Every structure is written in structure tokens, then in C-alpha cells.
Amino acid sequence: xxxxxxxxxxxxxxxxxxxxxxxxxxxxxxxxxxxxxxxxxxxxxxxxxxxxxxxxxxxxxxxxxxxxxxxxxxxxxxxxxxxxxxxxxxxxxxxxxxxxxxxxxxxxxxxxxxxxxxxxxxxxxxxxxxxxxxxxxxxxxxxxxxxxxxxxxxxxxxxxxxxxxxxxxxxxxxxxxxxxxxxxxxxxxxxxxxxxxxxxxxxxxxxxxxxxxxxxxxxxxxxxxxxxxxxxxxxxxxxxxxxxxxxxxxxxxxxxxxxxxxxxxxxxxxxxxxxxxxxxxxxxxxxxxxxxxxxxxxxxxxxxxxxxxxxxxxxxxxxxxxxxxxxxxxxxxxxxxxx
Amino acid sequence: xxxxxxxxxxxxxxxxxxxxxxxxxxxxxxxxxxxxxxxxxxxxxxxxxxxxxxxxxxxxxxxxxxxxxxxxxxxxxxxxxxxxxxxxxxxxxxxxxxxxxxxxxxxxxxxxxxxxxxxxxxxxxxxxxxxxxxxxxxxxxxxxxxxxxxxxxxxxxxxxxxxxxxxxxxxxxxxxxxxxxxxxxxxxxxxxxxxxxxxxxxxxxxxxxxxxxxxxxxxxxxxxxxxxxxxxxxxxxxxxxxxxxxxxxxxxxxxxxxxxxxxxxxxxxxxxxxxxxxxxxxxxxxxxxxxxxxxxxxxxxxxxxxxxxxxxxxxxxxxxxxxxxxxxxxxxxxxxxxxxxxxxxxxxxxxxxxxxxxxxxxxxxxxxxxxxxxxxxxxxxxxxxxxxxxxxxxxxxxxxxxxxxxxxxxxxxxxxxxx
Numbered sequence: 001x002x003x004x005x006x007x008x009x010x011x012x013x014x015x016x017x018x019x020x021x022x023x024x025x026x027x028x029x030x031x032x033x034x035x036x037x038x039x040x041x042x043x044x045x046x047x048x049x050x051x052x053x054x055x056x057x058x059x060x061x062x063x064x065x066x067x068x069x070x071x072x073x074x075x076x077x078x079x080x081x082x083x084x085x086x087x088x089x090x091x092x093x094x095x096x097x098x099x100x101x102x103x104x105x106x107x108x109x110x111x112x113x114x115x116x117x118x119x120x121x122x123x124x125x126x127x128x129x130x131x132x133x134x135x136x137x138x139x140x141x142x143x144x145x146x147x148x149x150x151x152x153x154x155x156x157x158x159x160x161x162x163x164x165x166x167x168x169x170x171x172x173x174x175x176x177x178x179x180x181x182x183x184x185x186x187x188x189x190x191x192x193x194x195x196x197x198x199x200x201x202x203x204x205x206x207x208x209x210x211x212x213x214x215x216x217x218x219x220x221x222x223x224x225x226x227x228x229x230x231x232x233x234x235x236x237x238x239x240x241x242x243x244x245x246x247x248x249x250x251x252x253x254x255x256x257x258x259x260x261x262x263x264x265x266x267x268x269x270x271x272x273x274x275x276x277x278x279x280x281x282x283x284x285x286x287x288x289x290x291x292x293x294x295x296x297x298x299x300x301x302x303x304x305x306x307x308x309x310x311x312x313x314x315x316x317x318x319x320x321x322x323x324x325x326x327x328x329x330x331x332x333x334x335x336x337x338x339x
Numbered sequence: 340x341x342x343x344x345x346x347x348x349x350x351x352x353x354x355x356x357x358x359x360x361x362x363x364x365x366x367x368x369x370x371x372x373x374x375x376x377x378x379x380x381x382x383x384x385x386x387x388x389x390x391x392x393x394x395x396x397x398x399x400x401x402x403x404x405x406x407x408x409x410x411x412x413x414x415x416x417x418x419x420x421x422x423x424x425x426x427x428x429x430x431x432x433x434x435x436x437x438x439x440x441x442x443x444x445x446x447x448x449x450x451x452x453x454x455x456x457x458x459x460x461x462x463x464x465x466x467x468x469x470x471x472x473x474x475x476x477x478x479x480x481x482x483x484x485x486x487x488x489x490x491x492x493x494x495x496x497x498x499x500x501x502x503x504x505x506x507x508x509x510x511x512x513x514x515x516x517x518x519x520x521x522x523x524x525x526x527x528x529x530x531x532x533x534x535x536x537x538x539x540x541x542x543x544x545x546x547x548x549x550x551x552x553x554x555x556x557x558x559x560x561x562x563x564x565x566x567x568x569x570x571x572x573x574x575x576x577x578x579x580x581x582x583x584x585x586x587x588x589x590x591x592x593x594x595x596x597x598x599x600x601x602x603x604x605x606x607x608x609x610x611x612x613x614x615x616x617x618x619x620x621x622x623x624x625x626x627x628x629x630x631x632x633x634x635x636x637x638x639x640x641x642x643x644x645x646x647x648x649x650x651x652x653x654x655x656x657x658x659x660x661x662x663x664x665x666x667x668x669x670x671x672x673x674x675x676x677x678x679x680x681x682x683x684x685x686x687x688x689x690x691x692x693x694x695x696x697x698x699x700x701x702x703x704x705x706x707x708x709x710x711x712x713x714x715x716x717x718x719x720x721x722x723x724x725x726x727x728x729x730x731x732x733x734x735x736x737x738x739x740x741x742x743x744x745x746x747x748x749x750x751x752x753x754x755x756x757x758x
Contacts, residue, residue, distance in 0.1 A: 221433075228384070231388065232418040233438070233441060234409045236408065236410075278428070279428050
């Protein structure tokens with residue numbers, strides 16, 4: 001079993017490298033795969049010679065436009081999927097997603113507020129991030145009673161706070177009609193504003209958050225027996241819940257702040273990966289991160305090529321794949337257990 | 340090993356447990372029984388460290404459980420909860436293996452010892468053949484046995500069981516409890532079993548604690564705790580408590596919900612003429628419906644005598660296996676004289692109890708008391724007097740006694756008569 005799981009992890013890593021290569025070469029300006037390889041290699045010490053004779057514009061397209069965008073899509077996909085598997089484990093509910101505690105609504109509100117008050121390249125992600133985190137904190141405080149977080153209350157509080165922020169966001173949009181389209185685009189999600197700077201902004205959250213969640217993989221497994229049973233097996237449940245909630249929220253808020261509300265990645269990728277490697281979080285979490293990255297990278301590649309030069313918001317692509325698959329899971333779950 | 344010292348606990352201002360105090364030593368098998376809401380499950384949650392007492396303390400091997408972290412506690416106490424739901428498709432083996440968690444470091448892999456312990460426990464509870472199956476696909480009873488295997492794999496000196504057999508078929512119920520009982524006897528594992536099943540608790544536990552409204556109502560040996568008096572005060576129920584003739588275990592049979600003495604006297608007085616168990620069912624039915632009942636003449640140790648003793652109804656008795664004497668006959672007449680109705684039960688007649696038939700004739704002829712005859716079996720088939728009983732029976736009918744064949748008809752008639 002373990003061997004099979006490691007093999008799958010290996011395949012996924014290879015698939016990521018191939019996906020990056022293919023995605024680098026397709027686009028409005030197609031660059032042959034071989035030339036792409038040469039350009040990339042030319043940046044590696046001792047291989048500089050490969051770059052000679054290739055026009056500068058290709059370097060610009062690859063390194064300033066496509067590469068940051070590809071890496072951002074990978075990181076956001078990995079982050080959202082990991083946050084999703086974290087939330088599903090935490091709530092013991094296969095229907096949970098990174099947005100269940102209201103991060104998406106909070107972030108939308110933050111983004112809308114920033115667009116109206118301090119429009120700017122950095123204010124929107126910053127506003128989205130800050131309000132995403134504030135929402136989680138609020139929801140957490142509401143469900144915190146006598147030293148414990150009531151998981152059911154957490155879900156309900158997430159819904160309630162989420163609706164509240166959505167309502168305020170609608171109010172803002174209603175009163176500031178001229179900026180509506182920007183906010184709508186932002187909410188649909190996309191990577192057209194990608195840059196190395198944005199990538200750097202989320203690296204600490206996703207780069208530290210995913211290993212941190214992996215650290216609690218065994219606890220997450222045992223918590224599937226129920227919180228009290230996990231206590232009986234020695235898991236410090238309240239502490240683990242708190243930490244997992246914090247990391248999932250930080251990852252989600254950081255991802256949303258650079259790419260908008262991209263739906264379904266955090267919901268379906270954990271399911272698909274569970275079908276591949278089983279429910280053991282020790283393998284499931286890293287595998288989900290890899291599958292999530294690959295999935296979002298391909299969705300984004302489609303988004304920028306399918307009707308090029310016009311771009312589709314990537315949220316539309318993920319939802320087009322995600323919604324039918326989710327419905328399929330729902331129908332299947334009525335007949336028995338799934339994933 | 341485990342000391343519960345004057346523990347009290349309340350939830351949302353409501354007192355759930357008060358002044359609970361007991362100790363559990365290695366090798367003990369303690370049952371905690373009591374009605375719903377008596378605090379049984381809460382007591383287990385306190386002992387397993389999920390909640391801490393409001394007052395008092397709980398010590399495990401001399402250490403306050405509040406001072407231990409969950410992992411150290413998990414090395415001492417394992418718990419089988421009432422229900423377990425697992426939403427994700429772990430294999431049965433993986434779930435049992437989770438029982439070894441307290442022994443493992445965060446990234447440590449399970450050793451050969453862990454795996455063999457898991458196999459041993461899965462064999463014990465009969466789930467080894469399910470090891471590759473997904474826990475989301477097995478039945479509730481199978482899952483319960485998997486969870487019990489997990490708790491055994493945890494290999495703790497104390498095992499807590501909360502209604503562990505509520506999902507099990509009766510064969511598995513006995514099997515599982517026998518396994519736990521054996522571990523208790525052979526390895527000295529201390530067990531606390533919470534159950535609403537008094538007979539199960541009586542059968543396996545060596546000591547019982549009977550909880551009532553959050554307090555210990557009775558504790559100690561099974562015989563001392565499961566008395567009809569204790570059951571009546573805690574459950575408001577009349578129950579038979581007997582030693583089973585085959586197994587020698589104490590068992591209880593709930594007989595009727597306790598009725599107030601007052602209501603029993605409201606609906607009229609009925610005298611039963613019975614014997615050989617022919618009157619027991621009718622007696623219970625009448626008492627349940629609030630009639631005042633008396634019975635005569637029955638032999639001591641007869642089934643009807645036992646029933647009459649149980650319900651504490653007035654009863655004319657005769658020595659075991661002896662014919663009715665004229666003295667008993669007269670006493671029977673006295674009781675009939677105080678009643679408004681006589682029911683002659685479906686009793687076989689021989690020379691020894693012919694006076695019971697005669698007294699019915701007397702009642703209807705001399706006293707004009709309403710007599711109902713329960714003629715479930717035709718008189719010819721229960722006449723062992725060579726025709727004497729049949730002749731008396733016929734004259735009884737001529738005098739106006741009413742015959743019914745079925746018990747519910749009989750009860751209906753009595754109801755009609757008194758309304």
C-alpha cells in the first residue's frame with residue numbers, strides 16, 4: 001500500500017514538471033517546447049550557452065509573464081486543496097471546503113473596500129487578506145466556549161458571518177456602481193495580475209502552511225473517529241483544531257488575496273486524491289497539494305489559451321469542471337459511501 | 340488504581356453528578372447501571388478525562404488525571420464509546436492500528452510489536468477477516484467490534500465501556516463481553532461497564548453502582564444492589580429478581596410499572612380462584628388496571644402463590660401438595676365475602692382442589708356474587724375427579740355464572756361490570 005502511494009507521489013511530481021513545461025510553451029505567443037527548455041536551461045549555471053540566438057522577447061514572456069503566473073497557479077492550487085483537505089478532516093465532513101468558515105466573503109469584502117477607498121495594486125490583496133483573517137478570527141471567537149471550539153457552531157457561525165459580509169459587499173457594490181466590474185472580475189478569480197512579487201507574498205503562507213498541516217496528519221486521522229475518541233487516544237484535540245484552523249485560514253486568505261475566489265479546488269481535489277491514495281492524511285495531504293497544483297495550473301492554462309487573446313476568469317473553468325463532479329459525488333453518496 | 344473522590348459535575352447550571360466516590364482496583368469488573376439521564380455516560384467522560392470535575396478529583400495510579408496530558412492518560416485508560424461514525428474510507432486494519440497511537444512518536448512507524456498486538460486483538464473480537472474492508476462499508480455491529488479491538492490494542496490497565504453491545508447481535512454481545520471478562524480475569528484489566536441492561540451487568544460485573552439522578556443510590560455486590568426494593572425506587576418498576584436456575588446469575592424481569600396504592604383500590608375488588616399458574620396472568624392484568632385482587636386457595640410454591648407474593652395480594656394458602664382443608668375453605672369464603680366479583684380460572688380439578696369449585700358455587704348460589712368462569716380448556720379435559728367436577732361446573736353455569744373463553748373477553752367483562 002505504502003509503496004503504491006509513494007509511486008503515485010513520484011508520478012505527481014513528474015507530472016508537475018511536465019505541466020510546467022507545456023504550460024510555459026503554450027499561449028498567445030506559442031514557443032516550441034524545445035526552445036522553452038533551452039531558455040529555461042540557459043538560466044542554470046554552466047548551461048548559459050543554450051540561450052544564444054533566441055530573441056529577448058521570449059525571455060521576457062517566459063520569465064516575467066508565464067513563469068510567475070504558472071508558479072502562482074501551482075501554489076494557489078496546492079494551498080487551496082490542502083486547506084480543503086484540512087477543513088474536511090477537521091469537520092469530519094467530506095463536504096467542507098476552505099471557505100466554510102467565511103474566508104471568501106470576508107476577503108471579498110476586504111477587496112471591495114480596498115477598491116473603493118484606496119484603489120491600488122497592493123491595497124486590494126492586502127485588504128482581502130486582512131479581512132479574510134478577521135472573518136476566521138470572528139467565527140472562531142463565536143464558537144469558542146469554555147476552552148473548547150464547538151465544531152458545529154463553527155460551521156454555522158461561518159455561514160452567518162459569511163452572509164453578513166456578503167451583504168455588506170453587495171451594499172458597497174450597489175452604492176459604487178462604476179467599480180462593479182472590477183470587483184466582479186476579482187470575485188470570479190484569475191491570475192492575470194500575476195507577478196514575482198505576488199508569488200513572493202504567498203510563498204511564506206503556503207510554503208510553511210502545507211508542511212505545518214502535514215505535521216498534524218496522524219492527529220487528523222485519529223480525529224476521524226470523533227473528537228472524544230481522539231482524546232481517548234491521546235490527541236490534544238483542542239490544540240490541534242486551533243492550529244489546523246489557523247493554518248488553513250492563513251493559506252486560504254493568502255491565496256484568495258492574490259487570485260480572487262477560486263471555487264471548487266478546495267472541495268473536489270481532496271476527493272479525487274482520496275480516490276487515488278486513500279484517506280490516510282499522512283499521504284493524502286502532500287498528494288492533495290500536488291494534485292491541486294496541477295489541476296489549477298491546467299485550468300489557468302486553459303483560461304488563457306482557450307479563446308486567446310481574451311482570457312477567461314479561471315474560477316469559471318474550475319467551476320465548470322468542479323460543479324458537475326461535485327454533483328456526481330452527491331448522487332453517488334446517496335447510494336453509499338464515496339471516495 | 341482508579342480513585343474517584345467526591346466528584347461533582349454540572350452542565351449549564353444543572354447538576355449532573357453529585358458526590359460520586361468509589362475506587363477501582365486492578366482486576367475489578369464494575370458495572371454502572373441506572374436509568375437514562377442518571378449520569379452514567381457523564382461519569383465515564385469524567386473518568387476518561389474529556390471533562391474535568393467541578394468538585395472532587397479523579398486519580399489514576401495516584402496521579403490526578405487533570406495533571407496528565409491526553410497521551411499519558413491514553414496509556415492508562417481506553418474507552419469504547421456508544422457510537423462511532425467514520426466518514427472517510429479507512430481500512431478496518433488502519434482503524435484498529437490507531438489504538439497504538441499513544442505508543443508512537445509523531446513520525447514513528449508502527450513496529451512489529453504494534454502490528455502483532457493489532458492482529459491479536461482483531462482475532463479476539465473476530466474482525467481479522469475484515470482487515471482489508473473499508474470502515475464505511477461494514478455494518479454497525481462489525482464497526483463496534485472494530486472499535487473494541489482498537490481499545491484492546493491500546494493495551495491499557497483500565498478499560499471503559501459505554502453500552503458497548505448496543506449494536507451487537509446477542510451472540511456477539513455474549514462473545515465480546517466474555518472476551519473482556521477473560522482479559523479481566525486473566526490479565527487483571529480493570530473494567531468499567533456502563534449499561535442499561537441490568538441482566539448483562541449482573542452477569543459479568545462483580546460489583547455494581549446503581550445511579551439515581553446523579554447520585555450513587557446503591558453500590559456493592561450484585562445481589563446487594565439489584566434488589567426489588569432498589570429497582571422499584573430507581574426505576575419505578577416492579578421487578579422479579581431471581582437467581583437463574585441454569586447459569587446461577589442474578590437476573591431481573593420487569594413485571595409492571597409501579598402503581599400507587601391509591602389507584603389500586605379505586606376500581607373494585609375481584610377474587611380469583613386459581614392454582615397451577617392459571618391465575619397469574621389475569622392477576623397481573625387486573626393489578627395493572629387498578630383492581631384490588633385477592634386469591635385462594637393455592638398451595639405454597641405454586642406459581643400463582645409466587646405471583647400473589649410478588650404483588651402482595653391477600654392469599655389463602657395451603658401446604659405444598661396438600662388437599663384443601665376445611666379451614667382454608669372457610670378463609671376463602673371470607674375473602675370472597677369481601678369481594679364484588681369472583682373469577683374462576685382455567686384450573687384443572689382433582690380431588691384435592693374440588694373445594695375451590697364448590698366455593699364458587701357457594702358464592703353464586705348463597706351470596707349472589709357475580710362469578711365469571713374462564714373456560715379456556717373445556718371442563719371435560721381438566722376434570723380429574725371422574726365426573727364430579729363436571730357436574731358441579733354444570734350446576735355453576737345453571738346458577739348464572741358467565742363463561743368466557745378468552746382472557747381479553749374476560750378483562751372486558753370485568754371492566755363492563757365495574758363501570
